[in-house]
Amino acid sequence: MIEVHQITKNYQLGKAKFTALSDISLTIQPGEMVAIQGRSGAGKTTLFNILGCLDTMDSGTYRLDGQQVEKMKDAELAALRCKKIGFVLQEFALINQQSVLFNVMLPLFFDKMAYRTMKTRAMEALHKVGIANLARHKTNQLSGGQRQRVAIARALVNYPEIILADEPTGALDSKTAGQIMQLISELNQQGMTILLITHDDKMAAYCQRRIVIEDGKIIEDQLTQ
Amino acid sequence: MKQFRLVWQSLLQIKGAALLLMIVLTLALFVLTYLIGLIRYQNYSRTLLEQAEINNSVYLKLAVDDNQMAQDMYGTFSAIARTYEEIADWPGIKEIISIYSYGSMKIDGINYQMLVYNDALLRHFSMAVDGRWFPDKPVSVDQPLPIVLGGTGFSDFETGDVLTAEYSRTQKPISLNVYGKVKYPGYTLSLSNGSTIILSDYLLSDQPVILVRDEPSLLSRLDTSDQVMIDRNAWVVFENGLSEQQQGELLTRLGSYGSYHTYEDIITASRESHIEQLKEILPIPLFLFFSAFSCLFSISSLYVMRNAQNQILYFFCGCSRKRMIGILAQGLFMIFLPPALLNLLFILFYPTISQADWLNLHQVVLDGTSVSLVLLFLAVLLVFLLLPALMISRRHTPMQLYRRMSS
Numbered sequence A: 001m002i003e004v005h006q007i008t009k010n011y012q013l014g015k016a017k018f019t020a021l022s023d024i025s026l027t028i029q030p031g032e033m034v035a036i037q038g039r040s041g042a043g044k045t046t047l048f049n050i051l052g053c054l055d056t057m058d059s060g061t062y063r064l065d066g067q068q069v070e071k072m073k074d075a076e077l078a079a080l081r082c083k084k085i086g087f088v089l090q091e092f093a094l095i096n097q098q099s100v101l102f103n104v105m106l107p108l109f110f111d112k113m114a115y116r117t118m119k120t121r122a123m124e125a126l127h128k129v130g131i132a133n134l135a136r137h138k139t140n141q142l143s144g145g146q147r148q149r150v151a152i153a154r155a156l157v158n159y160p161e162i163i164l165a166d167e168p169t170g171a172l173d174s175k176t177a178g179q180i181m182q183l184i185s186e187l188n189q190q191g192m193t194i195l196l197i198t199h200d201d202k203m204a205a206y207c208q209r210r211i212v213i214e215d216g217k218i219i220e221d222q223l224t225q
Numbered sequence B: 001m002k003q004f005r006l007v008w009q010s011l012l013q014i015k016g017a018a019l020l021l022m023i024v025l026t027l028a029l030f031v032l033t034y035l036i037g038l039i040r041y042q043n044y045s046r047t048l049l050e051q052a053e054i055n056n057s058v059y060l061k062l063a064v065d066d067n068q069m070a071q072d073m074y075g076t077f078s079a080i081a082r083t084y085e086e087i088a089d090w091p092g093i094k095e096i097i098s099i100y101s102y103g104s105m106k107i108d109g110i111n112y113q114m115l116v117y118n119d120a121l122l123r124h125f126s127m128a129v130d131g132r133w134f135p136d137k138p139v140s141v142d143q144p145l146p147i148v149l150g151g152t153g154f155s156d157f158e159t160g161d162v163l164t165a166e167y168s169r170t171q172k173p174i175s176l177n178v179y180g181k182v183k184y185p186g187y188t189l190s191l192s193n194g195s196t197i198i199l200s201d202y203l204l205s206d207q208p209v210i211l212v213r214d215e216p217s218l219l220s221r222l223d224t225s226d227q228v229m230i231d232r233n234a235w236v237v238f239e240n241g242l243s244e245q246q247q248g249e250l251l252t253r254l255g256s257y258g259s260y261h262t263y264e265d266i267i268t269a270s271r272e273s274h275i276e277q278l279k280e281i282l283p284i285p286l287f288l289f290f291s292a293f294s295c296l297f298s299i300s301s302l303y304v305m306r307n308a309q310n311q312i313l314y315f316f317c318g319c320s321r322k323r324m325i326g327i328l329a330q331g332l333f334m335i336f337l338p339p340a341l342l343n344l345l346f347i348l349f350y351p352t353i354s355q356a357d358w359l360n361l362h363q364v365v366l367d368g369t370s371v372s373l374v375l376l377f378l379a380v381l382l383v384f385l386l387l388p389a390l391m392i393s394r395r396h397t398p399m400q401l402y403r404r405m406s407s
């Protein structure tokens, strides 16, 4: 469960201070699939980074499954990312010179796990996203949709509770985007919590809840189905 | 072990540059090693002289008529020996340190000069040996002749060995017992230098020589005449506590036999010359190092930049910031490893190699101390090369970098 309370995040722009998020409070239950929307510059990615334990906040509290995230150090945050959160990004999500399998195994490198087990786990994740046959391919030989499937497999590989996706379909044509959203919905149906940042209302329609951010504040938060 | 795959991945980003880095580093390390070896030889030679306890002495270069030498070699040699015996008897003279020889020994087809070490020579110039400098009491004539091996080129023989050699004058076999072997770097005192400038560097030789002790039975044991060969130069040691005037008189008197350099002058000249030499040669290695450093620094910056994208990805996947730096550091370490190993192996085996005379750089001392210095240099270099990564990671969080790179 994600519980954030009165989160504020400022960026330093030269001497001026820019408030990217102010007073965000939010609870996301396990198993929810939430779309985060808003104009460009609204603060979506900033929120994504904080929820993903990738960046620090200036004030407020964040509890992830009861753990107090705002007090954690670099190494603890890293462990949390490794174990509980899977990321799907729009850009440079993959190591191009490496095989699909290696890319999917990546999170497991930062967990205590034998290399053999890592391979088995990665193959399992590739089966889930339907591209086990591509395991030995280099990622730069793949299509956009296949690449995003690799990214999703990588997000899945360590059995995380939450998947955070920032514009996962931004670079895909609408048909492929639909297939990827279908896949993400299936994961949600299997019980995974999904947070999806998207500009595209069609993609947001896959989610049960929609949060809209403007100028660093939540201006809308409602169930859609 | 699995982290090694990530380290390897980081190196793949700069394949060609990494190779170049290895080559540059290998060269730089060898230049450094040579430089260290040279400086250490200079200090070594000076220290030996300083520790010889001959503060009150002069290096006398006896004037010898070379024509006469050509006509009657042994006659001239014995005249030189006689002159030194006379000088030794002068009031105010404590002893003469000279080196003489009764020919050479042939072992396995190779001729080695045999030098006779008398008490004075042993007292002041017995270098560190494996084994010992001769037995305490003379051994009986039917026992093998005790010898000490000096210089390089004796890798086949060890302390305790009994060898059979052919003595050059009688061409008869003679049995030798190796009592000691001069330790690396293996140099022994040399008095053959008669040039106008005398420096500590040239008062040592790494020529392979067989050293025997001067004792009454030596000539009969060798079964030879007293036809001696002797260096025309020698250390003339004064008695302690001579007045200025007495010393002055002795020096004037010695001056009529040839030219001389006082011990102090030699030490001072050596020190000055060593500094001069360094000043002369240092610009080249410094320039090399400077170029190497800038090359290394730009490659390490390239390394950090090329890896930034993957590093951010690692960060997303649960890699801590510390570990990110760790992976880069290990990558650099991997690049360092082959040149460092090559260099260290060379240094470690150099004493053996030079003792066996396969490769001898001459007037260079390379041993364990050089290893520590090279390792120290590498550690400093590693930190220096990590600076770009450390600087970037201090100034920007991974997410700031990510934002920058994706826009």
Ligand SMILES: Nc1ncnc2c1ncn2[C@@H]1O[C@H](COP(=O)(O)OP(=O)(O)OP(=O)(O)O)[C@@H](O)[C@H]1O
Binding pocket: A011, A012, A013, A018, A020, A038, A039, A040, A041, A042, A043, A044, A045, A046, A047, B400, B403
């Ligand atoms: N590291 C930073 N330094 C300074 N300003 C920043 C930084 N990161 C974000 N901002 C600013 O904070 C605001 C919110 O940025 P954010 O990336 O969260 O927007 P977004 O909603 O994700 O926009 P987009 O839809 O374009 O991705 C923007 O005005 C942005 O310029």
Ligand SMILES: [Mg+2]
Binding pocket: A044, A045, A046
């Ligand atoms: Mg964004």
